[in-house]
Amino acid sequence: MATITRSLSSKVNANGEAEIMLRLSVSRELRLRLKSGIFVEATRFRDGKIIMPRADRKTLAKLQIINDNLISLESRLISLCVSTPQKSLSKEFFEDAILRHHHPELFEAALKKMSFFDVFNEFLDKHLDGAPLSGHYKVLARLLRRFELYRQKTTRTKFTLILNDFDSAEIERFKEFVVNEPKIYDKYPSIYKTASDVVETARKPRRPEKRGENSVIGILKRLRAFFNWCVRRGYLDRTPFATFTGIGSEKYGTPYYITIEERDLIADFDLSDKPALEVQRDIFVFQCLIGCRVSDLLEMTSGSIINGAIEYIPNKTKNERPGVVRVPLNTRARQLVEKYSAKGAEKLFPFISAQKYNEAIKKIFTLCEITRMVTVRNPKTGEEEKRPINEIASSHVARRTFIGNLYKKVKDPSLVGALSGHKEGSKAFARYREIDEDMKKELVSLLD
Known part of the structure; x- marks a missing residue:
């Protein structure tokens, strides 16, 4: 978590005021000393705090501002x-932010010259900047562009999306477009x-497939994230x-995952004649042992391991509730890390x-x-159906395997959530564990 400490410049201006300096510590590698652009009398600043007078109300009001x-x-x-990729952070970046804070009128003048998609591309470049989830937002950008063209067709005007004019009614029209x-x-x-x-692509146009309810909700949530960023940026x-109250909430079927025995069967299966597949197997097993999302797994390096545990801030929630998830590595997880650390790669594993x-x-x-066979919910129809688990297995099974098997052991969502990144009382947590037959028998036995 970034921290800021204050100090006072030794230089004093003509009004007898000195500038407050900010020491911003983002990480071990990035520590900056910034001019705040805020001045105060030296006698009113002590130990990083502004000293307020008791009797002088005029001075008190000025200092309070x-x-x-x-x-x-x-x-x-x-x-x-929190909201910007660390590789995009620099002294120039924060100096620009300070200037925008003190002089929003200059910022607003520049904004008037920017189109909706100019702002969206800035969001892609500065906020996401190649992050694992950026592909979803590029899809959203193309979807918004098609929506704009659709509105031109149906209104027979030169309709363009305008950031400040995008209201709840426009969101509803966009939602209808996404559905239909x-x-x-x-x-x-x-x-x-x-x-x-808007976003260059080599893909040829094809008929869009019908989107399920969860897919539509996901698109709207990403659009909401973009507008939240616009608010934080001052746009x-x-x-x-x-x-707007029409986003809704996702619906999921009964969570399915593999048992510890199945996980170990996969981990010990001889894949020596298929070396490429063996690598991906090792990554999957490691993911089963730490329970992260694939977007977080992609970014892990040797530096993510601190004192025998993997530490990371989940990409999915870092803009809403950034918190470090720390998962101690067991023997098998450590062995997998050591197996690939000798190859000198920057990433923890050779991920595809x-x-x-x-x-x-x-x-x-x-x-x-x-x-x-497992019971799943068809994402498009909403109906439950039976499918072989090997046909629908994905990286998210690893996360569910970690959470589901831990929950069977400790039956405490707070403890498991501390390792999976779910906040206490999270509704999403229920999607990752189920009350299985063994747990039901154990509960009923309490009545004997």
């Missing part, structure tokens, strides 16, 4: 540390032949989602793309003959 401004600036800088896009494609195919200048005073990783997991399950 200075103090509030200082707290607001520090809060903004800390927020940027397959039909819209049939009615307005020319929209999909128009080359998009908007308020997000249009503040008055998430899609190919999921394909490899399915092959591994099939080779290990883990093919039992």
Whole structure:
């Protein structure tokens, strides 16, 4: 977590005031000394705090404004540390943020010259900057562009998306577009032949598939994240989602995962004749042992291991509730790390793309003959159906395996949540564990 300490410059201006200096510590590698642009009389500053007079109300009011401004600036800088990829943080970045804080009018003038997609591309470049989830937002950008073209067709105007005009009614229209896009494609195919200048892609236009309810909700949540970023950046005073209540909540079927015995069967299966698949198997087993999401696994390096435990801030929630998840490594996990550390790679494991990783997991399950039937919820129809687990296995099974098996052992969501990154009382936690038959028998036995 970034921290800020205050000091006072030794230089005094013509008004007898000195500038408050900020020491911003983002990480071990990034520590900066910044000019706050906020001045105070030296006699009113001691041990990093502004000293308030008791009797002089005029001076008190002036100092209170200075103090509030200082707290607001520090809060903004800390927020940027959390919401911006660390490789994008620099002294120039924070100096620009301080300038924008003190002179929003200059910022607003520049914003008027920016289109909706100029802002969205800045969001992609500065906020996500190649992060594991950036691909989902590029899909959103192309979707918004198609929506804009659709609105032009249906209104017969030169309609353009405007950041400040995007209200709850526009969100509702966008949601309807997302739900009905397959039909819209049939009615307005020319929209999909128009080359998009928003996010370059080599993909040829094709008929969109029907989206399930959870998929639509995910798209709206990503759009909400974009508008929340706009508020933090000062582009908007308020997000249009503040008055929109139509996002809904995802629905999931009964969670399925593999047992510890199945996990060990996979871990010990001889794949020496398939070295590429063996690597992906090792990564999957390691993921089963630490319970992280694949987006977090992608970014782990040897530096992520501190005092025998893996430490990371989950990508999915770092903008809402950034907190460090620390998972001690057991013997098997340490052995897997050591197996690949000798190869000198920057990443913890030689990871391939998430899609190919999921394909490899399915092959591994099939080779290990883990093919039992499980009940799942069809994401498009919402109906439950039976599927062999090897056909639907993915990286997220590893996370569920970690959480589900731990919960069977300790039956305490707070303890398990501390290792999985779920906050106390999280509704999402229920998606990762189930009350299985053994636990039901154990509960009933209490009545004997």
